[in-house]
Amino acid sequence: MSAPRSRWSAAARTPVGACAGLLLLAVLVLAVLAPILWGDEASVVDTDAIQQGPSDAHLLGTDNLGRDIFYRVLVATRLSLLLAVTATVLGVVLGLILGAVPSVLPRRAGRFVTSVVNIAVAFPGLLLALFFAVIFGVGATGAVLAIGLAMAPAFARLTQTLSASVAGQDFVAAARTVGVGRIRLLTRHILPNIAEPLAVNATIGAGSSLLAFAGLSFLGLGIQAPDYDWGRLLGEGLGRINLTPAPALAPCVAVVVTGLAFNLFGEAAAAALGVRTLSHKTAGPRALPPLPPSAPDATDRPDAEGRPVLAVENLRVAFPGPAGWTTPVRGVSFSVGAGEAVGVVGESGSGKSLTAMAVSRLIEPPAHVSAHRLDFTGTPLLDTDEREVRRLLGTSLAMVFQDPMSSFNPVTGMGRQLAEVAEHHQGLSRRAAFARAVDRLRAVHVPAPERRARQYPHEFSGGMRQRAMIGMGLMGDPRLVIADEPTTALDVTVQRQVLRLLAEVREERGTAVLLISHDITVVARTCDRVLVMYAGRIVEDLPAADLFTAARHPYTRALLAAVPDLETDRDRPLAVIPGRPPEPDRIPQGCAFAPRCPRADDHCRREDPEPVTHAIGHRVACWHPVREGTELLEESTRGGTA
Incomplete structure (x- = not known):
C-alpha cells in the first residue's frame, strides 16, 4: 500500500474518522439510490392530503401540493450533494490557481495576484456568496458559481502559504537551476508536496459549501421550482413550523448531519496526515x-x-x-x-x-x-x-x-x-x-x-x-528525578538551594537523581557517578570521586582542563577544546572525537571504540585512553574554539 493511501486509511481507522466515513458512505449511497427508489413517490401530487402533519401514510407530512416530504428529503440528497461538491471543486481549482501561481510568476505579477487574494479574504464568505449570486442571477448555475468563487480566496490563501514553504526548499531551487519550466515546476515539484493538506481542507470545505448552498436556496437564490434541494425544502417548511415542525426540521437535520460528516472526516484526516512539505521521494x-x-x-x-x-x-x-x-x-x-545520583555532562548537542x-x-x-x-x-x-x-x-x-x-x-x-x-x-x-x-x-x-x-x-x-x-x-x-539543567540562569546562591533540595529529596526518600548539566564541577560535587557524553554516545562512565584524578578519555580531560579555577594563570589564554562537535547527521566514521583529539590515529578514524572496563565502575570508550591520571592534555585545549 502506498504511503498516501495508508495515511488516509489510518484516518479512516480512528473512531471519529470511522464514524464520519460510514456516515458519508451512507449519504453517498442514499444520493445514488434515493431518486431511483423513491423518485416517483416524491413527485406524486395528492390534493386530498395538502399540508398534512406526520402520519402513518406520510412520515413527515405533506407539502402544499400533497407531496410526501419524507421522500422529497431523501430524493433531494442527490442534488444537494452534487451541487455542493461541484461548487467545492470550482472553489478548490480556482483557489489552487490563485494560490500557486505567485510562487512561479514574475515578482510583480505574483504580488498583484497575492494582493487580489488578500483583499478578497478580508470579506466574509457569505457576503461574497450573496454578492456573486446577485451578479450571476438566481438558479443552480448562479449559486454554484457564487459559492465556488466565495470559497476560492480562503483556499488560495492556504495554497499560497503551503506553496511558499515548499518553494524555498533546495530541490525547487535545483529544479530552477537546471531550467525546469514554470508550469512543470508548479505541477511536478510544488503541488504534489502540498496535496494532502489541501485535500483535507477541501473535505472540510465541502461541508461548508453544503451549508452555504442550503442557505442560498432557503433565501430563494438557489434551486428553483420544480427542482428542490434541502435548502428549498427548509424554506417551504419554515412557514408551518409553529403547526408542524417536522417539514422544516427534516431538511435541517439532513444538512447538519451531512455537513458534520464532511467536517469530522476532514478533521480526522488532518490529525492522521498532518501538514507535510516534503515529497515521498525526498523523505528518505x-x-x-x-x-x-x-x-x-x-x-x-x-x-x-x-x-x-x-x-x-x-x-x-x-x-x-x-x-x-x-x-x-x-x-x-x-x-x-x-538513591544514586548520576550526572550527565557534555557539550551542547551531545544528546x-x-x-x-x-x-x-x-x-x-x-x-x-x-x-x-x-x-x-x-x-x-x-x-x-x-x-x-x-x-x-x-x-x-x-x-x-x-x-x-x-x-x-x-x-x-x-x-x-x-x-x-x-x-x-x-x-x-x-x-x-x-x-x-x-x-x-x-x-x-x-x-x-x-x-x-x-x-x-x-x-x-x-x-x-x-x-x-x-x-x-x-x-x-x-x-x-531527572533534572535537566535545573540551575541554568540562576544565581549561585539559588543554585546551591536547588541542588541542596535535590540532595534532601534523595536522602529522605531514597530517590535516584539523574542530573544533566554543562557544569562538570557541580556534577562532580553532587553526584556519585558521572556519564560523559559526546556525539550521542557515552564515552566515559566513572565515579565522581575519581573524575579529577582518574578520568581517562581525552574528551573528559579536555572538559576538565577547560574549566577555570582560582589557581588558573590569568596571564595565559584560557584552555579551550579545538574544533566543534559534529552535527548529528554528519557523524564521522570511527571515533567521533578523533578530529579534535591529539591522540587520534588511523585506527581511531576507521573504527568506533566500544566501552571497556578499566576499573570497578569505570568504563571508557577510547582506543588510546590517558594513562596518567593527572595528565590534563593542555596541548589539546589551546588555540581552538570553545
Whole structure:
C-alpha cells in the first residue's frame, strides 16, 4: 500500500474518522439510490392530503401540493450533494490557481495576484456568496458559481502559504537551476508536496459549501421550482413550523448531519496526515538501521528489590530527514540505582537532554526511540501498554526542566497545576489534591505555601519556580528525578538551594537523581557517578570521586582542563577544546572525537571504540585512553574554539 493511501486509511481507522466515513458512505449511497427508489413517490401530487402533519401514510407530512416530504428529503440528497461538491471543486481549482501561481510568476505579477487574494479574504464568505449570486442571477448555475468563487480566496490563501514553504526548499531551487519550466515546476515539484493538506481542507470545505448552498436556496437564490434541494425544502417548511415542525426540521437535520460528516472526516484526516512539505521521494528511507550490538560492560546497580531503578541498554533516538534517518542518540547504555545520583555532562548537542526525554517517553513521532532494554522500576517502557506507562511515569518519575517558566501554564495558579497531578494519577478530590499541593510546596521550602499556591507562575522568582517544579514531581512518590539543567540562569546562591533540595529529596526518600548539566564541577560535587557524553554516545562512565584524578578519555580531560579555577594563570589564554562537535547527521566514521583529539590515529578514524572496563565502575570508550591520571592534555585545549 502506498504511503498516501495508508495515511488516509489510518484516518479512516480512528473512531471519529470511522464514524464520519460510514456516515458519508451512507449519504453517498442514499444520493445514488434515493431518486431511483423513491423518485416517483416524491413527485406524486395528492390534493386530498395538502399540508398534512406526520402520519402513518406520510412520515413527515405533506407539502402544499400533497407531496410526501419524507421522500422529497431523501430524493433531494442527490442534488444537494452534487451541487455542493461541484461548487467545492470550482472553489478548490480556482483557489489552487490563485494560490500557486505567485510562487512561479514574475515578482510583480505574483504580488498583484497575492494582493487580489488578500483583499478578497478580508470579506466574509457569505457576503461574497450573496454578492456573486446577485451578479450571476438566481438558479443552480448562479449559486454554484457564487459559492465556488466565495470559497476560492480562503483556499488560495492556504495554497499560497503551503506553496511558499515548499518553494524555498533546495530541490525547487535545483529544479530552477537546471531550467525546469514554470508550469512543470508548479505541477511536478510544488503541488504534489502540498496535496494532502489541501485535500483535507477541501473535505472540510465541502461541508461548508453544503451549508452555504442550503442557505442560498432557503433565501430563494438557489434551486428553483420544480427542482428542490434541502435548502428549498427548509424554506417551504419554515412557514408551518409553529403547526408542524417536522417539514422544516427534516431538511435541517439532513444538512447538519451531512455537513458534520464532511467536517469530522476532514478533521480526522488532518490529525492522521498532518501538514507535510516534503515529497515521498525526498523523505528518505522509512526503514530504520539496525540497533548496534549490546555494550559488553553495562552493569546494573540494583535497588532493594535486586533491580536498578532505571536500566538503559543501547538506547537510540532517530529523526527522519530529507536524506534519511538522523540519529543524535546512538547506543547509550547506563543504569541508575536506588538513591544514586548520576550526572550527565557534555557539550551542547551531545544528546544529554534527548536521552532524558527518551527515558521519560516525551519524544513523539515521527521520531523513533528504540533500545535493547529500557526498564524503569522493572517495567519495560517500550513494550508496555501506553496507558500503564503513563500511570507509572506520572507517579514514579519526576522531570525538572531547564526553564520552569515555560513548563508552567501562565494562566493557571501554581497550586492548581500541582494538584492536577494528584487528581489525575492518584484519584484525589479537588480539595485533597490542593491540600497536598500546598504541603509539597512547603516541603520544597517555598515560603507562605498557602498564599503562594494561589498565585500565578509570573509571581514566583526563578528559584521558587524551580522549587515548585521539584514539588510537582513530589506530588507522587518518585523513584527517579531527572533534572535537566535545573540551575541554568540562576544565581549561585539559588543554585546551591536547588541542588541542596535535590540532595534532601534523595536522602529522605531514597530517590535516584539523574542530573544533566554543562557544569562538570557541580556534577562532580553532587553526584556519585558521572556519564560523559559526546556525539550521542557515552564515552566515559566513572565515579565522581575519581573524575579529577582518574578520568581517562581525552574528551573528559579536555572538559576538565577547560574549566577555570582560582589557581588558573590569568596571564595565559584560557584552555579551550579545538574544533566543534559534529552535527548529528554528519557523524564521522570511527571515533567521533578523533578530529579534535591529539591522540587520534588511523585506527581511531576507521573504527568506533566500544566501552571497556578499566576499573570497578569505570568504563571508557577510547582506543588510546590517558594513562596518567593527572595528565590534563593542555596541548589539546589551546588555540581552538570553545
